[in-house]
Amino acid sequence: MSNLKTVTIYLENGTLLQAKSFGADTTLTGEIVFNTSLTGYQEIMSDPSYAGQFVTFTMPEIGNVGVNDEDMESQSAHAKGMMVRKYQDAYSNFRAEGSLSDFLNKYNVMGICDIDTRYLTKMVRDEGAMMMIASTQIHDEAELKALLEKAPRIENINYIKEVSTKEAYVHPHGTYDSFNFKYNESPVAEAKILALDFGVKKNILNELTQAGLEVTVTPNNVKAEDIIAQFKEKKIDGVFLSNGPGDPLVLKEEQTEIKKLIAAKVPMFGICLGHQLLSISHGYDTYKLPFGHHGGNHPVKNSETGMVEITAQNHNYNVPDNITDIAKVTHTNLFDNTIEGLRYNDAPIFSVQHHPEASPGPKESQYIFGEFLTLLKNS
């Protein structure tokens, strides 16, 4: 692939690198993060939580299994770009329907290859996540630097509006059956919930549905009063707060609404951004991790069972340690002892920071969806 266009990258720490482009022909700014998953690049690139970010894949061979419709985690690709050591347009997998390069071009996402991803990973590890600009059009350092300085920082952008659904809908199916290669039909629902879409991954909805819930996905700006009314009329049994991109502290409107739901004792379950918003809405602000957790191999200890779960992770922000004032820590990350799961003391609310829906990643935390149903039944 020696005929690829040159792409120039400039990072806010002053590093200038040149590489090749296998994706969109454009100029974009965003935050650089790294992900250590060995599989699942398509799921990662279609995960709305990565909106505004350039994802550095530590897995050096990317593109090898192509892309297919079934492995989409949302309707499109939301990251700004992906950076990989090696991209090969040839792919091989019995489910593949097209190449990763075509996929990126379709969604105007940059594909950057022939770059030392280990170098970038160490840089992010040592200096923290930072802003960067990449361009196939501009190669002048000063010009790139100026553009990067002008661009808004990720902390100041609300990506939720872009990635949330515009219309409410009932999620149509359960989880993927990887022996018969199709999605399971929805089982008979034992409870009904609203899922607030801040950029929800499709597999969360699959898992909730598979657990026996009827899941109505609603836009991010749905009003608490409406939800509380539905809850009181027993039209719904609870609320799910989804994952999503960006800094939770900037989501003031969402926090206001969630506070009302807490006050109304609506049973709730949150994952990732949802988990963070619950903490903030309880008055405990999140903090930014040095370089976040992004991968599929983090050990999380469940203090209720004593078991270690290998988990999928994708977050740059974390709930503060003093939240133990009002909640019990149910899950802890064994890599850095950060909080991964909470059960609130005097509310029917629990949440996890990691991704029990996996996709990509290991599935041993799947049981958490069942716990939500139990919570709803017991509330």
Next chain:
Amino acid sequence: MPKREDIKTILLIGSGPIIIGQACEFDYSGTQAVKTLKELGYRVVLINSNPATIMTDPEFADRTYIEPIKPEIIAEIIKKENVDAVLPTMGGQTALNAAMTMHEQGMLEGVEFLGANPEAISKGEDRLKFKEAMIKIGMDLPHSRYAHSMDEALDAAEEIGFPIIIRASFTLAGGGSGVAYNIDEYKMLAQRGLDESPISEILVEESLLGWKEYEMEVIRDKVDNCIIVCSIENFDPMGVHTGDSITMAPALTLTDKEYQRMRDASFDILREVGVDTGGSNVQFSVDPKTGRMIVIEMNPRVSRSSALASKATGYPIAKVATLLAVGYTLDEITNDITGTPAAFEPVIDYIVTKIPRFTFEKFPEAENTLSTSMKSVGEVMAIGRTFQESVQKALCSLETDLSGFDCMEGDLDFIKHEIRRPNSDRILYVAEAMRRGITNEEIFDICKIDPWYLAQISEIVEEEKTFDIDLMNDEIRFRRIKTMGFSDKKISQHINRNANLELSENDVYNARKRLGISLEYNEVDTCSAEFEALTPYLYSTTNITKLPNVTKRHSDKKKVMILGGGPNRIGQGIEFDYCCVHAAFALNDMGIETIMYNCNPETVSTDYDTSDVLYFEPIDFEHVREVVENEDPDGIIVHFGGQTPLKLANSLTAIGAKISGTPARVIDLAEDREKFSAFVEENGLLQPENGIATTKEQALSVAATLGYPVLVRPSFVLGGRAMRIVYSDAELNKYMDEAVSVSNEAPVLVDKFLDQAIELDVDAICDGTDVYIGSVMQHIEEAGIHSGDSACALPPMNLSKDIMNQVEKQTQKIALNLGVIGLLNIQYAIYKNEVYLIEVNPRASRTVPFVSKATGMPLAKVATRVMVGDDLRSALKFYDKYNVVMEENGLLKPRLKEHVAIKEAVFPFNKLYGADLVLSPEMKSTGEVMGISKSFGESFAKSQLAAGNNIPTQGTCFLSFIEMDKEHAPEIAKGLHEHGFKLVATRGTQSVIEAAGIPCELVLKISEGRPNIQDSMTNGEIHMAINTSDNHTAKEDATIIRQVVLRRNIPYFTTLSAARATIEALAMMKDNNWKEPHTIQDFLEV
């Protein structure tokens, strides 16, 4: 939970000799296990018959039994040592089978199984139980049926349809397995499988040929935490034993959904089989068209693949499995490399390639098509940032003279044939087919190798076509090409080929350096750089871009680099790795920083905690040189890894690298026939008359001068490659035509062969002033059989004091006058009471571990101290734990204790179908065992038992002696007769024995009619065979007899001296206590 306190003494069972399917990976896992258990404070008892292992070093376990791994012996050890628990999952199939046999026979009452319980082992190993378990948890399996007779087998074949896989139950490394495409082939394979299975059972199975094959390395703890350490994908589709397949880590053609499906299935399988704690390996197959996933098998123990997975990721599976076995859970264990918990799944940011190493050149008669029965003797692993870099580095690592995808000869039909037929060079033929314009689609149709791999290789082939002289001045292009893993040598070859030039590897190197392109070193860190790596375990890569601020590893300590031996192969195996590991230990004792350099994932040397820094790299000049430039070591030890690193001594010296110990000049002097002959003459030593030939005519004329028989061989070889004894012009003609390609650069050496001479092996250490005679060993087989294949005795059985003195004095003289600093090995022949010098090797020899164990003096450690500047006397003193060293006649030597140690070789004939059981000057054994006791006879008996050549104490012995041995026939016959054996012999031998008044029945030769000796053997009427006839030719009778002997596993001796040793052994075996085990510590502490 903390470690278990209710057990005190743990027995670890090793894997015995190196054989095909069980190599030094089990020394690696066992050594980790012993170290770990000791650190936890357990009393560790070890049994392993293989003296060339690190784990059997007397300082590792508390009690070390170098004894045959047999149930009755293990039972005795358990009784003697008061063993509470046994850990059978670290010693491969040998250990598992021994433990299971004992369990089934009720010999393990009151002894707990650690790691895996007997029920789980049996569920994992017994194919029928495994199948039932898999059906229970809803796993998909190939359609299959069991057969216990040919009739049942034929029924099964009808039901399943061709092609059919046949697998024999309870055999090692796929023994007795094969693929049948037609009924005739099927009948043959089914019979062989039924014969080889100890319970006469075969599994007849649907063929999954062309399907993709994967392995998952799984760890589970007692509270059911499970992790995958590594996924492995086979480059070769189903149909080739995974040990013989090229494999990649991580799996590269699975989406996350399919990967997680396999991961979940692996855990379900471990749970259902009931592996409570420890490491297991689960194999899957996936239909590339439909995605249907099938479970192939699982191993409830650490394996070759787990060693590979450990080296590929940096995650020490055996160590963690040991900790789990004694009560810890995963979250209580720390990952040494990062300091984070071991309860996680390693992720890697590089691609690992394993390529097996074969030695078909030593067994020209053996079938070399790869199948479901393992045939490779070793493997290499290479790490690169991309598949392309990784695979090209792996090819360079093989030490088969490849420098990447070398061009292959042959017409297109032949090349297509070699792509269709799984064989050791298939990957090279795939590239060659691309070079000749065959499309990837057609190649896929022929061989079913995944299209993604084919695309990668075709990119390499396309790239090599562009190489031209301009490359030498184009940094961007050069760098990109280098990132694809092209070696400097390969680049020079392709430029030369494309542009008709004559550039050397060095020209390319110079251009590359001028362009500022050096190899850089990345850490193997288990985590893709998410955390900082605390242990420097490194591999090279060429960076895709020139990076700012690349820092070199820095150390203020004195540092010495040890070059390892590369892949195991016949002639260069675990013994050399043992020496390298000892060098690292010795340097560590001196406070010197150690840098280990090797590419063999099975070894202890490549364990990250053996040395301070580990480079996992091909052992070729380009890669070694880069590391030398990167590290600038104060010394390099090239003498311990066998011939591979030794060959680099000159070129390394030429670039200014500092060789520790014996300098390159001396190595060259010992290896160069002419220079060495001059040295021999100057020193007044005796050598068999010899000559050198660069043409066939010259060889014939040299032979005429010397007189037949003569010994012929190419210069510069290890393990006696292509070495023969020839008895006539006709044989010499044939040899020169077929066996070697001679030239001025590669002459053939012709020696007068000293018939019936006694051969001696001497290992010694010299510091320039003093010489320590490590030992003098006497070969049990006469000269003419490669020393590696000959049994040998320490001390010698029947040497006169005078000869011993001469041998010792000559050794001293040679060591001092040659200029050896460190180890040297000399082979002598005693012919007509005179001492002849056969060979001098100024390096560690294959016998160093055996001698170290037998005498109690760690020769490689002492030599290491000497090589970095210590004097011999103080080095000996430092390691003289057993008060061994004494001085006599101005010589240092070991005080021999009251025991006799016998080393016996172990052969792969039963694994390589078609290979002939003939010993010759060309080495054929894969491993060795040691028998040790207070008498020669008992030690010999033990060595035979350990080697699987079970001497019977009664029954019928078949005798056949070659003409010149016939005078000794009565002596042998008498001995056997006295021990109660019934004798049968062929006509000539029988009449000599009868004439001496010893009863002996006549049996017909095969050519004489029926019933003949073949019938008797096949019917199980012969229990032992002594056959000294016709071992240098392949006459039909003898060949058929050897085939039957192999198939029926009849104890077989081919020399007079082995027959005599057997009779001595029989005398000792009368006493039922002869198997009583004793520890090496007890022998040495006398």
